[in-house]
Amino acid sequence: AAVPWLALKNGSGPLVQELPLLEPQQQALLLQSLAQRGDFNSLEAVSRAVDSPVPLVRRAAIAALGGAGDMSAVPVLLRALRELKAPADQRAVELALVDLGGGSATDDLITQDLNSSSVALRVPLLEVVSRRLGPAANPLLFREANNPSPAVANAALRALGRTARPGEVPALLSILAESYHTDIFGEVENAAAQALERIQLPAE
DSSP: OOOOOOOOOTTHHHHHHGGGOOHHHHHHHHHHHHHOOHHHHHHHHHHHTTTTTHHHHHHHHHHHHHHOOOOHHHHHHHHHHHOOSSHHHHHHHHHHHOOOSHHHHHHHHHHHHTTTOOOOHHHHHHHHHHHHHGGGGHHHHHHHOEEEEHHHHHHHHHHHHHOOOOHHHHHHHHHHHHHOOGGHHOOOOOOOHHHTTOOOOOOO
C-alpha cells in the first residue's frame, strides 16, 4: 500500500486504519506524519505503536512522540523505559524524553517519577533531567550524588560534569570527604575539573 502523505478531509481516521496494513518502513514514515498532525487519534495511534514487536516501528513511534508530544506522552515513554530492555530502545526513549515538549509541566512529571524510581530507572532519568534542565537540575543532582547506590551517584556526577558551575566545585569536593563509596571518586574529580574549565578568564 502507498503511504498516504496528504492530509485527508476525513481527518486522521483513514491514516490510522492504514497503519497496520503497511510494511515496517512505511509504518515508520507514517508514524512521523501522524505525530505531526497532533490530533488525539493520531497521537493515540503513535502511542500504541510504542508497543510494536517490530523494533523499527517501535523506535519510530518513540522518536515521533519525542518530537511532537507534550506532557501527555510522559506516562507512555516512562512505561517504555521500564519495560523495554534492548539498549537501543532505552536510548531511544531517553532521547525522546529529552526532546519532549511541554516545558516545565513535562519537567515536573519526569522529576516526580525520578524521585520514586528504582535504581535501574533513576540512572537514565538523571541523564534526561540534566539535559532538559541544565544547571537548574543541579540541586537534584547534588542530592543524588549522595545516593547510597554507586550507580546512581555516578550518574548524577557525570551529569554534574556538564552542568556544575565553578562556584559549586567546593560542594563537589566535599563529596570526596563525605562519601564512603570510593568508586565514585573518579567521577567527582572529573566533574570538578569540568566545572573549573568553565571559569571565564578575563580578556587580556
